[in-house]
Amino acid sequence: MTLTPALFPALISAIAETITEQADAVTELDQAIGDGDHVFNLQRGIQALQAAAPEISGLDWPAAWQKIGMLLMSSVGGASGSLYATLFINLAKNSKDSTLSVVEFARLFDLAVTAVKQRGKADAGEKTMLDVLIPVAVKLQQDAAAGLTLAEIYADVRASAEAGVAATRDMLATKGRASFLGERSIGHIDAGAKTAQLMIAAVSSVLAQAGE
Template sequence: MNAGGPATAEDLASWIRHAADLVSADVDRLTRLDAAIGDGDHGHNLDRGFRAAVDALPGGDAPPGKVLVSAGLAILSKTGGASGPLYGTALRRAGKALGDAADVDAAALGAALRAALDAVQDLGKAAEGDKTMIDALAPAVAAYETALADGSGLAACVRAAADAASEGAEATVPMQARKGRASYLGPRSVGHMDPGASSTALILRALADVTEEG
């Protein structure tokens, strides 16, 4: 796509494929992160889910929203643990926010990311500071919306979101978990990056990479 221009269905399909590649390449690190404070299955579960999402991508003239809804449904059905419901619902809600539009401008993508964040918060009941994926996703959405309000194009908005997600993931290291299995560890959860925040940053980095191509 042209940097700053609207995203098409193929751009969003490329995002899902690139995210799947990045997750696959990072399975071992994500698994180590989860082994420290969780079940140790986050990397493999997410890898399975995104592989399924790639296989489920619609062809033909499907609109961008349908691409994300299809990917989300596949992740919901194929991903174990908490990852399936959270990532699957996030993508489904984002896709529904896009509706049947033929392409996606910066404002529409921002609304879709906000819908994804709302979906995760509705489902997981987590807030920033709880040491979850929200600690990457919430600042990412806020950074996107700030860049959009400042007049930035789509690619610049997404890069701002990806950078904020990465910073948010790093910020989970000194936190004590207040949600999920990691919360059972109490103070022992301190000193470890949250795996969900890390994978969220990875997936948003994939989106930034795709939107900057061309």
């Protein structure tokens, strides 16, 4: 993996585009069992990252992840802000240097997702973004250890994210506002899981096209 933060402007632009395209559909999901403001909050963070993209693109990975995490913490409201901030700040915290192998990134991502679990006091099966992040972290480690090609890894990661978000439909929400609905939360896809899946798909597509 030769990816550097120089590709960050393209990554955040792809994320912004896919979230904008799916904003109405995701807001409808969120209004069914949440506060209805998830996309609005997320877009505030995306806009902050777009504004800082030139600076971030010139940093090494630890500094870039730290910058991303701090921006998300200050710009994204709701639970998503603190959880995504935790993810990126822990990527920075556990990173040893500015170079990345697939195996090393898989290790870092798994540690970061574990930190999100601890911060949110949640786990897989509770109808949250973790139902996407956890299976993606597991698949990433499995594929990296098996020596799969980057194209195969990106395809597997996208498939894992899609399966994760689909699985939230039949889950009982036990975290956040949706948990107050009890059994009525079953039958609805979690909006946070959906945006996590959309962003992972956008990032992996850009990386695949870049040949990274």
